[in-house]
Amino acid sequence: MSASRDPEEIPGQPVDEELIRGLIPVTIGVLVRRGADFASAEDAVQEALLAALRRWSEDPPHDPQAWLITASWRRLVDLARSEEARRRRHERVDAEPPPGPAASRDDTLQLYFLCAHPSLSSSAAVALTLRAVGGLTTRQIAEAHLVPEATMAQRISRAKRRIADVSFDQPGDLATVLRVLHLVFTAGHSGDLDLAEEAIRLTRQLAAVVVDEEVAGLLALMLLHQARRPARFAEDGSLVPLAAQDRALWDTAMISEGVGLLQAALARDRLGEYQAQAAIAALHADAAAAAETDWSQIVEWYDELVRLTDSPLARLNRAVAVGEADGAGAGLAALAAVEESVPRRVAAEAHLRERAGELARAVELYTEAARRATQLGERDHLLRQAARLNRRPGVGRGDASH
Incomplete structure (x- = not known):
């Protein structure tokens, strides 16, 4: 031919x-x-x-x-x-140019760098990455983010104008690329486009062109979280917390792949935040039942994560883990060092107060946390927790001793 x-x-x-x-x-x-x-x-x-x-x-x-x-x-x-x-x-x-086979050079990594350029806002970098690297249409991206197509088109156009003068050969920041991909993963899904699956696909694509422990760590983290997704919601659509999930519904093949990627990355002894997060997720996945969770090891990994990032959210989650490993009192003491403004801090305190037997106070905190929640599923879950405790004898009258 x-x-x-x-x-x-x-x-x-x-x-x-x-x-x-x-x-x-x-x-x-x-x-x-x-x-x-x-x-x-x-x-x-x-x-x-x-x-x-x-x-x-x-x-x-x-x-x-x-x-x-x-x-x-x-x-x-x-x-x-x-x-x-x-x-x-x-x-x-x-x-x-004359017809012939495609060029062998792969500029995928440079394209990731360009779309996650530091001059772009997080939302713009996510949108541009989904379009230029992911190949999604503007309409698909708009529907996934629940915004009008015209709004998303303007966002993408502004992003392209902002990086118009950036050289394609300019060195990029891999950490920024990983942050953008993590944002894509945590954005959830809407309509026909599952952003979690899209983030996994894009991270696999990145892992194919760059050997890096944190790329592998992020991919492992995504797979370990995605493996639990079938058990995350009840038939009525309500959120099922990790401790109450039916672990038989977890995707064992996905867990195995994630653990394998993590072990290979950790063996190179260049620990990063995504590897630490994936290690925590792997410990949850390794427990056959919630009661068998190795909370002491999880606390140790949170110590590493705090050391690496000094993230308020990491310190918040560490406090919850301390409460599971060493008792509610120790968890509340660790939580006291976390600023009041940190998202979900009130919900964490509600959980720890409940474990400490302060049920009336826990009801108040669950209710307050629900009021602050930005996601419908999370709000409904917190209200269900408050209602569950309110049904306990005496709690509705402020008696926390029952």
Whole structure:
């Protein structure tokens, strides 16, 4: 078959949507290397991606990467020709490269760095990463974040303008990339797009191009948390706390993969915060029942996490772990060092007060924590906890001795 045929006419094997989206970073990198600016390259690749999704189900190409590069390049040239004000760019990109196999250079890591540039806000970096690296459409990203598509389009456009002058070869900060991916994971999911699964896919992609203990640690952390997801909600949609989850519902294969990644990372003896968090998650996963949880080891890992990050949230969670390992009194003493403004501190104190037998005070705190909660599921769970204690004899009349 002639190599000069239009890539849209080349038959081949079917390619699924996830595979197509996985080609996006390399394609953008190739266009930027050939002289395109990042914003125009990303727009051109998105248009080519839409064409691929329409055409490949019936007529897939032999070389999907080469197809996407060629189609994106042609759209980039069309865009340059239609914008007379950017005539110089048109002169730079007008000569289409000869057909052939895709370039072997992989610029995926540089693209991660660019989309997580320190000049961008967290929300902008997340949106740009999902679009440029993840290959998602603006509509998908908007629906996942529960904002209008026009709002998300403006956010992405502003982000691209902000990094317009950043060199593609400029060294990036891997720690910032990991923070952005962690934000994607914790953003939850809405509609047809599961951001947790998307974050896992993107982190796997990053792990394929860079060997780093913290990348492996973050991927392990995501897998260990995602493995518990089937047990996290009851049939009525209410939140099920970790101690009450049906562990038979946990994904053991995902847990095994996460533990394997973590052990390999820890063996290189370059501990970081994501490895420490993953170690804590692994200890929870290792317990066949909540009562068998090794809280003493968890406290030790929280000590490491506090040492690494000095995070108020880490100190809060450490206080709860201390309460489980050494008793409610010790947990409350550790909690006293945590600032009142730290999110979920009131809920943590409610739990510890309940363990200490101060039930009436725990009811007050659960109610207050519910009032402060920003998520519906969390608020309902806290109100259920307050109602559960209120049903105890004497608690509703303020008698904490029962």
